[in-house]
Amino acid sequence: MKEAGVKAWLPSLLRLVLVVLLVAFVTNPGWFEPLLKPLTENNAPAIYNQGSLLTLTLLHLRTVLIATVAATIVAVALAILVTRPAGVEFLPLGEVIIAGLLSNNLAFVLQGGLIVAALAVLIYDGLSAIERYTARRMGQETA
Template identity: 45%
Template sequence: MKAWLPLLLRLCLLALLVAFLSNPLWFEPLLRPLTQNGAPAVYNQGSLLSLALLHLRTVAIATAAAIVVAVALAILVTRPIGAEFLPLSRSLVNIGQTFPPVAVLALAVPAVGFGEKPTLIALFLYGLLPIFENTLTGLTTTPPSIVEAARGAGMTGWQRLTKVELPLCLPVMLAGIRLSVVISLATATIGSTVAAKTLGEVIIAGLQSNNLAFVLQGGLIVAALAVLIYDALSALERMAARRMGQVA
């Protein structure tokens, strides 16, 4: 029973999230005590479901771009031809962690305008570091004996990378992607300050109208999405590790 309890709790959370996004008015009695002066208890300036889907789309696009760039950089600096670029690559991927997302948005808006684009830039830069560092760790800790065995079997450098090194480092890489996604889910809310369609709209509307119900529902939706996606990626990570024989 104990083994099934976490899964049962996650399924209940998913069911509650789907129910709230589909029919938020069902939950109005629970949120009503958080409002003042007859203010609406449920966000009524747009569809919560649409905002959640747009929020996830923005995170997905930024994360996909971060994966491509970060993994490519990690592969480059672990090859003899690109080893000298490791310090430069580390400096580049640290940019997103050095500059606050708000500062990135402020710099990006004059260049690309308001909307989703500056948010994508901020999330992309912010998501590079964990993916790059984890991929780098996975590639540099691949047992040399396995690589030598693959070379002895006649595999080319490309074959060793795609059939041996990357599969072996996949669990570590997925851990970096998981961290990047969770960071982006939370950070994407600030995109609404530059007119991006995210769940930040709900939080900002609550702050502007002093409506705690709006702030709470926006924050809880983002938190629920983060927990569910974190668990899903953790499950993929464990599956990849078992497939590679790294865990029992």
């Protein structure tokens, strides 16, 4: 009986410990340098100082949020279009365009930055959202 109680709170405790470690790493990455140093070669620094990791994390979250909102708007609009009788013929074209844009080479060609990162997330999120929505609207199973 006591073992069942431990099993109930152990996942929550593990999540809490991982969140605390993540917050500690994002706010003070230098604390983890001794742990990461054995993984380096030729006396390379274990942690490169590219600015505040917290700031970089918040900028990343902002980029993902912008792209996800844009992807949702575009995907829902396209999904609504292709599930109507007048737009059914555009479904294959929309899938081909989005799948073609999903190429991993996009970021390399455009050389990075906020716009490219947001575009990559928009395309990736948009494709899956369109597929899920159109499958539901057309009565198919989603994977």
